[in-house]
Amino acid sequence: MTDERPRQGMLDTNIVILRRWINQDELPDEMAISAITLAELSAGPHEVRGNDEQHAYDERAERARRLETLQRAESEFDPVPFDAEAARIYGRVAAAVIAAGRKPRRRLADLMIAATAIAERLPLYTTNPADFAGLDRLLRVIAVSRPVVPSDELAG
Numbered sequence: 001m002t003d004e005r006p007r008q009g010m011l012d013t014n015i016v017i018l019r020r021w022i023n024q025d026e027l028p029d030e031m032a033i034s035a036i037t038l039a040e041l042s043a044g045p046h047e048v049r050g051n052d053e054q055h056a057y058d059e060r061a062e063r064a065r066r067l068e069t070l071q072r073a074e075s076e077f078d079p080v081p082f083d084a085e086a087a088r089i090y091g092r093v094a095a096a097v098i099a100a101g102r103k104p105r106r107r108l109a110d111l112m113i114a115a116t117a118i119a120e121r122l123p124l125y126t127t128n129p130a131d132f133a134g135l136d137r138l139l140r141v142i143a144v145s146r147p148v149v150p151s152d153e154l155a156g
Contacts, residue, residue, distance in 0.1 A: 100134025
């Protein structure tokens with residue numbers, strides 16, 4: 001595989017969340033997201049813990065931030081579906097993860113995103129390349145530098 005950055009790529013959910021702080025030179029010119037990423041973003045506002053359960057952020061502000069991220073993704077992307085081809089590939093992805101000594105169920109969404117990227121023949125951009133350990137024979141994972149995010153901008 002070449003070191004040259006591809007022109008097209010699938011974004012992991014963390015990239016979509018952090019994208020406004022990421023150096024754009026690290027991302028492909030043509031970006032895609034999986035329907036699985038949209039599902040994760042859709043669940044995000046509902047997963048915010050209440051102010052009585054945590055003190056790291058204000059629950060209303062955090063819910064609004066997550067909702068804004070979801071709305072931006074919905075307006076900027078036409079998600080690639082997790083289709084029958086991706087489902088078939090998921091079996092190979094799970095086998096590779098098991099062979100690497102990991103449990104696929106713990107990373108279900110990540111591995112479904114990986115299967116979608118493989119089905120579309122796209123590299124996967126992520127700030128968490130370790131989430132895709134064991135998939136190097138199936139998928140090109142491109143590590144993106146995790147940006148410094150102002151603490152008042154991203155909590156929880």
